[in-house]
Amino acid sequence: MTIDVKVPTLGESVTEATVATWFKKPGDAVATDEMLCELETDKVTVEVPSPATGTLGEIVAAEGETVGVDALLATISEGAGAPASDEAPAAVAEPGSSDDAPAEASGDAGGDAVDVMVPALGESVTEATVATWFKAAGDAVAQDEMLCELETDKVSVEVPAPAAGTLGEIVAKEGETVAAGGKLAVIQAGAGGAPASAPKAAEAPAGVGGDSGGPKGDVEDAPSAKKLMAEKGLSSGDVKGSGRDGRVMKEDVLRAAAATAPAPAAPAQAPRAPVSADQADREERVKMTRLRQTIAKRLKDSQNTAAMLTTYNEVDMGAVMDLRSEYKDLFQKKHGVKLGFMSFFTKACVHALNEVPEVNAEIDGTDVVYHRYVNMGIAAGTPQGLVVPVIRDADAMSFAEIEKAIAEKGAAARDGKLSMADMQGGTFTISNGGVYGSLMSSPILNPPQSGILGMHKIQDRPMVVGGEIVIRPMMYLALSYDHRIVDGKGAVTFLVRVKEALEDPRRLLMDL
CATH class of the missing domain: 3.30.559.10 (Chloramphenicol acetyltransferase-like domain)
Known part of the structure; x- marks a missing residue:
């Protein structure tokens, strides 16, 4: 059965794109959702995933050609991807690999490795920046517990754990840019899931509430706020939340930390002396968010x-x-x-x-x-x-x-x-x-x-x-x-x- 690979929706008011790069060539085995090619518009870069597993047939639109929305890019012969089975042992032999066919790697490892993927980011948004990891490699995690926070140019996206277990390799570090559908980390499902609560309690600094969110009952504080409270040595009770039902947000913690910070001591000597270290102490350089x-x-x-x-x-x-x-x-x-x-x-x-x-x-x-x-x-x-x-x-x-x-x-x-x-x-x-x-x-x-x-x-x-x-x-x-x-x-x-x-x-x- 032959399946068409077509140009996806390119975003509001965008009607055409240029084929920038083909990652596969005719005859190559491809897996479902594996990236086939990259398109460029006047606003964004769009990656085109494979709609099925099989073998890439004819490439209709070559690199450099201009294509419209829903135009035919290539064809795939479904189910003819025999070489995929030959690649499986290589995937098992490299459990830390993050480059090729992550779905096969996790599936062949006995079903205990679960990939943490970048969720759908919205129409016309193809990438995000990893803002904060709330867990470190080796930490026990519960299903649906927030693992990290991504920032796009419009919204912040929290990524929950797809399964309970132990967080393994973190593929995308803080500050890195990741594509929609890209791999963030690996969880060893079921490994260390039971004692998850004990390490969490041991690692949490005094005064920092867990998921309960402190005195607000069942209102959970934003994960980025909880991480920042831990860094600043603040408890949930020290911060007044501005979110829904009193939820503490990251900005609330920043305001509370600024309010409790001691005033800088007045310089005893001439304040005009060009001391770079003193300037560094009184300045803060923060990278602009994507938004x-x-x-x-x-x-x-x-x-x-x-x-x-x-x-x-x-x-x-x-x-x-x-x-x-x-x-x-x-x-x-x-x-x-x-x-x-x-x-x-x-x-x-x-x-x-x-x-x-x-x-x-x-x-x-x-x-x-x-x-x-x-x-x-x-x-x-x-x-x-x-x-x-x-x-x-x-x-x-x-x-x-x-x-x-x-x-x-x-x-x-x-x-x-x-x-x-x-x-x-x-x-x-x-x-x-x-x-x-x-x-x-x-x-x-x-x-x-x-x-x-x-x-x-x-x-x-x-x-x-x-x-x-x-x-x-x-x-x-x-x-x-x-x-x-x-x-x-x-x-x-x-x-x-x-x-x-x-x-x-x-x-x-x-x-x-």
Whole structure:
């Protein structure tokens, strides 16, 4: 039986790739999920695994050729991989090998060696960095116990133990980059699993809780936080958790350690003396996380690529505040969620996007893609960095549905539980700097989107209303837009429509 090897999905808005390298040649035996070739796009490198075990037949797309999504790369004759059995003894003879056919190596070792593999990292994410190992080679591990933490350019991924036993060789050390589906370590299943609790208790420093998470009952602290508490000599009770249900996160430990650190002694001699050792004691060099590196790159790319311009307006929030105050109790009682300002802004933006569709569009090569739906990105600051979870089809949602979706995405963002799918496909973004006290700012576009609305602090200011000076709760609004497809008239019109809808929310009901 012949099986086709085709180009996989390459990611959002990516339609073609170049065949960079073939790792196999026609006639070679291949195993299921063994890497056959590597494709390069303008954004990522994609490895193509074998869909079956057999023999590689014809290579249709040679190195250097450009191929589209779902195009035929090669063929495999299923079940004809006879040489695979000849390779099995070599795999058994090298239990520490991590290069070739790890699946056979673990299977032929009597079934007691289990590989720890890199889990699925999400669409268009092909690699990650090993951030922290929570276990060392030789440690006893329980099934589903967290072994290590990986960092991608968007999310952190914790890797659990696939079986109980003893952690053997660690193939990918901290700081190394690993591919999706790559091998991280080996567990000798069933070996030393029983005394797992004893070594753990013996090794844990005094005051550092185990999986119980200290005084929080059954709420388990983040593994990276527990490791850092051990390094800093802190107990779970010394740290106030900011995660869900009081879960202690890595950033909580860093804050607690900084708060308890003794103040540096004042120098007795001239402080201007260029003593490098003293400078080293007062400085800390930390490698940027992949998330922070990606944030920096994407924001700079946005400035370099888009013709970005910002227009401003201000809105009297009195009507929204009065409406919210009048109905918030009834709203929460009926829908089980609080009525906030974000649902009003989301509805107002949807209303304005319908009138000015180019703000809800994007450039794809020489084409302009107009979206007939609104996937609203809600920018959120987290201890790990800025993330933008997406509320899909926000234009079809009620106020209550929007508030529930925002609450769920916000909680997932704070706890580091957002998936790749949660942050893809946005067509427009709202950023609320007002929660941090920002009075005015120019938000940066979230590519490939063409518009982002910046909300700011509500502040009482003197305004002239009906010829009289009155105090009104005012907010500055900022719309940053891509001037390549959005003209100044469209941008100003969009912001005016948002202002009108918020100052008279009845317009939203009547679609005016």
